[in-house]
Amino acid sequence: MANVIRSIKGxxxxxxxxxxxxxxxxxxxxxxxxxxxxxxxxxxxxxTLELYAAKSGEELVKExxxxxxxxxxxxVTLRPELTPTLAxxxxxxxxxxxxxxxxxxxxxxxxxxxxxKGRTREFFQWNIDLIGSESLLxxxxxxxxxxxxxxxVGLKPQTVQLLVNDRRLMEKQVRKLGIASETLPxxxxxxxxxxxxxxHVWDEKVLGLGLNREQxxxxxxxxxxxxxxxxxxxxxxxxxxxxELGVGEYVSYDPKIIRGLDYYTGIVFxxxxxxxxxxxxxxxxxxxxxxxxxxxxxxxxxxFAMGDVVINLVLEKYNLIPQHLENSDGVFVTIFDExxxxxxxxxxxxxxxxxxxxxxxxxxxxxAKQLKYADRMGFTKAVVVGPEELVKGEVVVKxxxxxxxxxxxxxKLIELLKNRFVEKLVVQNQPNKF
RNA sequence: GUGCCUGUAGCUCAAUGGCAGAGUGCUUCACUGUGGAUGAAGAUGUUGAGGGUUCGAAACCCUCCAGGCACCCCA
Numbered sequence: 001m002a003n004v005i006r007s008i009k010g011x012x013x014x015x016x017x018x019x020x021x022x023x024x025x026x027x028x029x030x031x032x033x034x035x036x037x038x039x040x041x042x043x044x045x046x047x048t049l050e051l052y053a054a055k056s057g058e059e060l061v062k063e064x065x066x067x068x069x070x071x072x073x074x075x076v077t078l079r080p081e082l083t084p085t086l087a088x089x090x091x092x093x094x095x096x097x098x099x100x101x102x103x104x105x106x107x108x109x110x111x112x113x114x115x116x117k118g119r120t121r122e123f124f125q126w127n128i129d130l131i132g133s134e135s136l137l138x139x140x141x142x143x144x145x146x147x148x149x150x151x152x153v154g155l156k157p158q159t160v161q162l163l164v165n166d167r168r169l170m171e172k173q174v175r176k177l178g179i180a181s182e183t184l185p186x187x188x189x190x191x192x193x194x195x196x197x198x199x200h201v202w203d204e205k206v207l208g209l210g211l212n213r214e215q216x217x218x219x220x221x222x223x224x225x226x227x228x229x230x231x232x233x234x235x236x237x238x239x240x241x242x243x244e245l246g247v248g249e250y251v252s253y254d255p256k257i258i259r260g261l262d263y264y265t266g267i268v269f270x271x272x273x274x275x276x277x278x279x280x281x282x283x284x285x286x287x288x289x290x291x292x293x294x295x296x297x298x299x300x301x302x303x304f305a306m307g308d309v310v311i312n313l314v315l316e317k318y319n320l321i322p323q324h325l326e327n328s329d330g331v332f333v334t335i336f337d338e339x340x341x342x343x344x345x346x347x348x349x350x351x352x353x354x355x356x357x358x359x360x361x362x363x364x365x366x367x368a369k370q371l372k373y374a375d376r377m378g379f380t381k382a383v384v385v386g387p388e389e390l391v392k393g394e395v396v397v398k399x400x401x402x403x404x405x406x407x408x409x410x411x412k413l414i415e416l417l418k419n420r421f422v423e424k425l426v427v428q429n430q431p432n433k434f
Numbered sequence: 435g436u437g438c439c440u441g442u443a444g445c446u447c448a449a450u451g452g453c454a455g456a457g458u459g460c461u462u463c464a465c466u467g468u469g470g471a472u473g474a475a476g477a478u479g480u481u482g483a484g485g486g487u488u489c490g491a492a493a494c495c496c497u498c499c500a501g502g503c504a505c506c507c508c509a
Contacts, residue, residue, distance in 0.1 A: 006500075063435085064507070081509085109509080114435085116503060125509055196505090260508065283509065307509030336467075371469035386467060400469070 010113070010121025021321050022124075025153075025308060026106055029126045032149035033104035036141060038128055041103045043085035049075040051084045051294065064111040078110040082127045082305070084294065090131060091296030099132030099299075118279045118310045126282075129303030131290060136234055139267040139286055139302050140241035146271060146282055146304060147247035153311075154320040160281065163254035164239075164269040167285075169232040170222075170258065177218040183209050185262070187219075192258035194223065195276070222255055229253040238267060263287045267302065273314055281314060282306035330357030331397075331417055332374040332382040338364055343385045347395065347410070354414045375400055381417070 007013060014022055033040075052061040061067075066078040079085060082105060090097065105127045113119055128145060130138045143162055150160050170191070174184060186209050194202055206216055222228065229235040235253065242251050259268040268285035272278075284304020291299050315321050331351060335344045341364070348358040359379070361370045367384065374382045384396040384405075395413055398405035408416070 009500085111508080113507070114505095115501090116505095119508075123509070127509095280509070305509055310509065334468090366466080367468050368465070369469085373469085375469045382469085384468075388467085396467090398468075403469085405468080 008121070010115040012120060012122065021312075022308070024322055025311070025315075028149055028153050029104075029106055029306075032145055032152060033126075033128055035148060036102070036145050038102040038104040038145075040105065041086075041089070042105050042107055043079075043082070043089055045079055045108060046076050047079050047085060047088075049077050051088060052077055052080070064113055066110045066112055080109060080111045082107075082109070082125065083290075083303075086127070086129060086131075087291045087294045087296070090299065091291040091294050094291065094296050094299070100138070101129070101131040103131070104128040118313055120309055124308040126306045126308075127303065128305075129301050131301035131303075132299055133302075134300045136237045136267070137241055140238045140245060142284060142302050142304055143238070143242060143251060143269055144245040144247050146269075146284075146306075147242075147250035149306075150250060150271065151247070153315060155314070155318065157249040158274065159318060160250070160271055160273055160314065162251045162269055162271050163257045164229075164235070164251060164267065165253065165255055165257040166229075166232050166235050166267050167258065167264060168266055169228065169235065170255065173222050173228070173231075174219070177215045179211060179215055183211070187211075188258050189260065191219075191223065191256060192260055194256050225255060226253060228255050234267065259283060259285055263289075269304070271306075277317075278313055279310050281310050327357075327359070327378045328380045330359055330379065330381075332377070332379040332400075333358055333360045334367060334370045334374075334382060334384050335361050335364060336367070336384065336386040340385055340387065340390060343390055347383065347385055350410060351414065351417065354418065356414065356417045371398075371400075383413070 012018075030040075049061070049067055052065060061077070061080070065080045067075055070076050086103070086105075090101070106124065108122060109125050110122050113121060115121060128142065130142060143164065146162055150162075167188070170188065171184060174187060175181070179187065187206070190202065190206055190209070197205075203216060206219065207213070211219070229239065239248070239251065239253070242248050257268055257270055259270070264285040265288040266286035268283075270283045271281040273281070282304050284302070286300070286302045288300050289298040290301045291297065312321070333344050333348045333351075335341045344360055348360045351358040359377075361373065371382060380400050382398045382400055384398065386396070389395050389407065394407050394409050396405050396407050397413055397416070
């Protein structure tokens, strides 16, 4: 195995057992999005470098994007985020779209980072935005979408919280301390990184920005004040709306939430595990001007993004991901021997024609081996067509869980399998069985 | 881009300078028309790669490669 060609650093292979989990996760993202009436959209994975030069943070494009020349010599970029694409798509059709837009998307993104816990170079991201409304109800709605997702995957409010803040409130409070407005962006960035370093180091850095000891003390007090939101009419409204939306238990106020990206202008929020063991699960907020930088009219919006990597770590820790590969919808068709294989194929075709998934064993192996395979692959029903049954036009169907088996004709077999199929559909309509 | 740690069977790991092992998985058989258990037998290694030290290296040293973790940045 030493000489197999390796995959690219920071990418992941999704074997069927992992793919089941990925589909499960996507299902919940879709369900939460659609529950609030959001529509799916997507853009290309390749974009021009120019698009990101206009919009994204400098570091994201210069340091972290995969940039290369196409065969014609033009610089292209593997998308490191979706927002610029969204802005471009909205700007291109701004006169024919009907606002507000409620759009969601799921797809792959690439960032050239050093892979580590919770960070890969190729990852999947759920993006969801409400564009064209300045209402605080829109801010609350996006937070409610996030909370609905967290609840539906089985995460409890004791385990995960959506931490909410408002940049306007923080700016106002910081100004009250008499801090110069030119140091404000740097200071906000420091607040965003408070928990990532020892307290005394952080203090030193803040003093280095030009603050005096008293101002530092004032900042520290602000950041410890869990009731600060009461001074913000906007936050009060948002929290009230979230109570009415039935997700109040998932939401709390945190003055330390600022968000690194510069384009946020109001409400900002992140989901964190309450033990603070993992990175932010998702992050988002209010922006004033989505499309201005790509040449459109200013449009306000609110949205968030959730990567698949951190949420998977959290879900794994709390054992919330369905583990097993299941073929329980289908039936496994054995092949008895060289003289009967045609009957097995014929039966399988008949079952498929009746809308039943049928999987045929491809070799003339011993029945024991075939049943062992069926068991390992997660089938719950197997069919045997041997010489004895063939004469009577019957088949043996075996329940691989109860180990019971019965002999019956084709019509009865189809009826039995179809009834089971109907039961399955009913079960699947429950969101946590997606 | 900076720093620290780790590479041994498919997987998880042991062997700390002296014959490369265990558990698990895998294959076969007990069971020639019936799978999960049990028992028995069997297969599997360039010890990440290359070089050096040594009578002798999986182990010690150097270089490279790969992976993990933290910083940076962020989903």
